[in-house]
Amino acid sequence: MDNFITRRRRHELMVAGGLLVVAIVVPLFIRDVTALNVIILSLLFAGLSQAWNILGGYCGQISLGHALYFGMGSYVSTLLYVHGAIPPSIGMFAGAAVGGLAALLVGWPCFRLSGHYYAIATVVVGEIGYLLFLNWDYVGGATGVYIPIAKPSLLNLQFGKDKLPYLYVVLAFCAATWLAAWLIEGSRWGYAWRAVKDDMVAARSLGVNIFSSKMAAAAISGAFTGLGGAIYGLYVGYIDPDSVMAGHFSILIALPAVLGGVGTLWGPILGAALLIPMKELSSSYLGGSGRGVDLMLYGAMIVVVALAQPQGVVSLFRRRAHGPA
Amino acid sequence: MALLEIDGVSKSFGGVAANVDISFAVTEGEILGLIGPNGAGKTSLFNAIAGEVTPDAGEIRLDGAPISGLGPVACAERGIARTFQVVRSFDSMTVLENVMVGAFSRAGHAPVAMRAAQETLEFCGLANRAGRFAWQLSPPEKRRLEVARALATQPKLLLLDEMLTGLTPTEAQEGVQLVRAVRDRGITVIMVEHVMEIVLPLVSRAVVLNLGRVLTIGAPAEIVKNPDVIRAYLGDRYAAA
Numbered sequence: 001m002d003n004f005i006t007r008r009r010r011h012e013l014m015v016a017g018g019l020l021v022v023a024i025v026v027p028l029f030i031r032d033v034t035a036l037n038v039i040i041l042s043l044l045f046a047g048l049s050q051a052w053n054i055l056g057g058y059c060g061q062i063s064l065g066h067a068l069y070f071g072m073g074s075y076v077s078t079l080l081y082v083h084g085a086i087p088p089s090i091g092m093f094a095g096a097a098v099g100g101l102a103a104l105l106v107g108w109p110c111f112r113l114s115g116h117y118y119a120i121a122t123v124v125v126g127e128i129g130y131l132l133f134l135n136w137d138y139v140g141g142a143t144g145v146y147i148p149i150a151k152p153s154l155l156n157l158q159f160g161k162d163k164l165p166y167l168y169v170v171l172a173f174c175a176a177t178w179l180a181a182w183l184i185e186g187s188r189w190g191y192a193w194r195a196v197k198d199d200m201v202a203a204r205s206l207g208v209n210i211f212s213s214k215m216a217a218a219a220i221s222g223a224f225t226g227l228g229g230a231i232y233g234l235y236v237g238y239i240d241p242d243s244v245m246a247g248h249f250s251i252l253i254a255l256p257a258v259l260g261g262v263g264t265l266w267g268p269i270l271g272a273a274l275l276i277p278m279k280e281l282s283s284s285y286l287g288g289s290g291r292g293v294d295l296m297l298y299g300a301m302i303v304v305v306a307l308a309q310p311q312g313v314v315s316l317f318r319r320r321a322h323g324p325a
Numbered sequence: 326m327a328l329l330e331i332d333g334v335s336k337s338f339g340g341v342a343a344n345v346d347i348s349f350a351v352t353e354g355e356i357l358g359l360i361g362p363n364g365a366g367k368t369s370l371f372n373a374i375a376g377e378v379t380p381d382a383g384e385i386r387l388d389g390a391p392i393s394g395l396g397p398v399a400c401a402e403r404g405i406a407r408t409f410q411v412v413r414s415f416d417s418m419t420v421l422e423n424v425m426v427g428a429f430s431r432a433g434h435a436p437v438a439m440r441a442a443q444e445t446l447e448f449c450g451l452a453n454r455a456g457r458f459a460w461q462l463s464p465p466e467k468r469r470l471e472v473a474r475a476l477a478t479q480p481k482l483l484l485l486d487e488m489l490t491g492l493t494p495t496e497a498q499e500g501v502q503l504v505r506a507v508r509d510r511g512i513t514v515i516m517v518e519h520v521m522e523i524v525l526p527l528v529s530r531a532v533v534l535n536l537g538r539v540l541t542i543g544a545p546a547e548i549v550k551n552p553d554v555i556r557a558y559l560g561d562r563y564a565a566a
Contacts, residue, residue, distance in 0.1 A: 003421070003443070005419075005439065188429045188433065192429065194415065198415035202415065204401075205406070207398055263417065
């Protein structure tokens with residue numbers, strides 16, 4: 001069956017394929033380490049924000065506690081390596097599993113709350129997680145954990161000083177989250193989740209189970225966030241609660257999607273492409289004295305987007321109405 | 326044969342009795358009107374049939390099996406679909422996607438759901454709006470969209486909550502034709518209306534509620550002559566005349 005939905009989805013897949021090729025080829029010609037670093041972080045946060053978007057955008061459950069799943073992913077993968085000698089290329093999937101599980105555990109009580117109360121509950125749960133890890137000696141407490149330097153290999157997901165392999169790992173992560181969102185959009189789940197977001201009463205009158213829809217979205221979102229956390233830990237080589245679990249990560253994960261367009265395929269990518277380079281540039285130019293300036297810039301951008309383009313930057317590119325008039 | 330049996334259903338909200346000991350049966354293939362003045366308990370009874378509220382007492386049976394208290398999702402699975410008095414559309418989705426949400430309750434895969442949704446839109450006269458967003462529709466089109474979405478779940482019983490209220494006479498006539506076409510497909514319909522002149526020509530029987538109780542049940546011609554009904558709608562002065 002060929003109609004505006006199938007055509008749109010085919011078009012999206014082709015654009016994504018094209019962008020992927022560009023993202024594979026272009027970095028081959030970039031030698032500048034700072035530029036590569038910015039690209040890596042942008043791709044990572046594009047993926048993380050897409051993971052957030054699966055729950056917050058498609059299912060409409062605004063989480064401000066994703067730092068918890070992010071941090072748990074990086075801790076699980078790191079500790080499995082340090083204490084269990086399990087290579088990070090395997091450990092990161094354990095991190096993903098724990099991230100998904102944690103999202104389910106948070107969702108079990110919190111999805112009984114609606115609207116703002118769910119968002120508030122996730123902030124609190126995120127802070128509890130942060131404080132627990134800060135005071136838990138087995139996981140390094142406030143001192144944190146160093147990831148031992150190993151022979152560069154794909155198994156260890158360590159590549160010495162070479163940034164390009166990291167870039168491709170992060171690119172694969174970003175592409176996987178995009179593909180997951182694309183698949184969800186076209187599936188029974190995606191339709192149910194969007195219905196839950198728009199109108200719960202109407203959704204359940206059509207046989208959509210609200211609670212299990214939210215739980216499924218949370219599990220997928222948490223798992224990808226945990227995976228991203230594991231990759232981030234490996235990239236920076238050292239983790240402590242402040243660097244992977246602090247509340248501002250929750251904001252940083254949600255912001256690209258909010259800026260780019262909530263509940264859209266391209267919103268998180270577009271948002272990350274704008275936000276992360278700006279954040280990195282402002283902090284590298286301003287150094288320690290500029291701490292907080294990037295946050296002021298985010299604030300300004302959010303206000304501008306909210307006033308001028310509430311559907312996010314992505315809506316600038318959208319035709320007004322697709323399909324037959 | 327009775328598709329739906331309502332047996333002694335009562336429901337109170339706080340101290341207010343919305344439904345008191347309501348009993349009647351709905352025959353398969355009929356259009357039943359549920360009428361009564363504002364506050365008679367029509368919507369509340371509707372919500373009980375759709376599983377949205379659990380009755381305090383009594384039982385509701387579909388095909389002989391009790392359904393009261395199972396919740397809206399289970400009721401939808403068993404074949405009860407509904408529309409809402411205040412239109413509830415999925416505004417971030419297109420018209421076709423709205424209907425696909427309903428179609429997915431019977432279809433496992435997107436292409437199957439899409440085909441079913443497309444057919445339902447054609448049946449409801451909305452095929453030329455498939456690509457519009459739900460919020461772009463006019464009020465009568467939104468009502469039709471709700472009917473289409475409900476029909477896409479392939480129900481046995483369709484509950485229409487004031488589907489014709491607030492429409493112009495022409496729009497209401499188109500709505501009446503749609504309801505008849507739905508019945509001709511073999512779907513039993515219960516419609517809540519408080520505008521009697523629209524609903525009475527359409528229904529085979531009507532249940533009149535007043536102050537939470539069944540006032541009378543009967544064919545439209547009997548209903549309009551019933552002094553109790555006239556009193557409930559217009560007051561004592563008119564009943565005497």
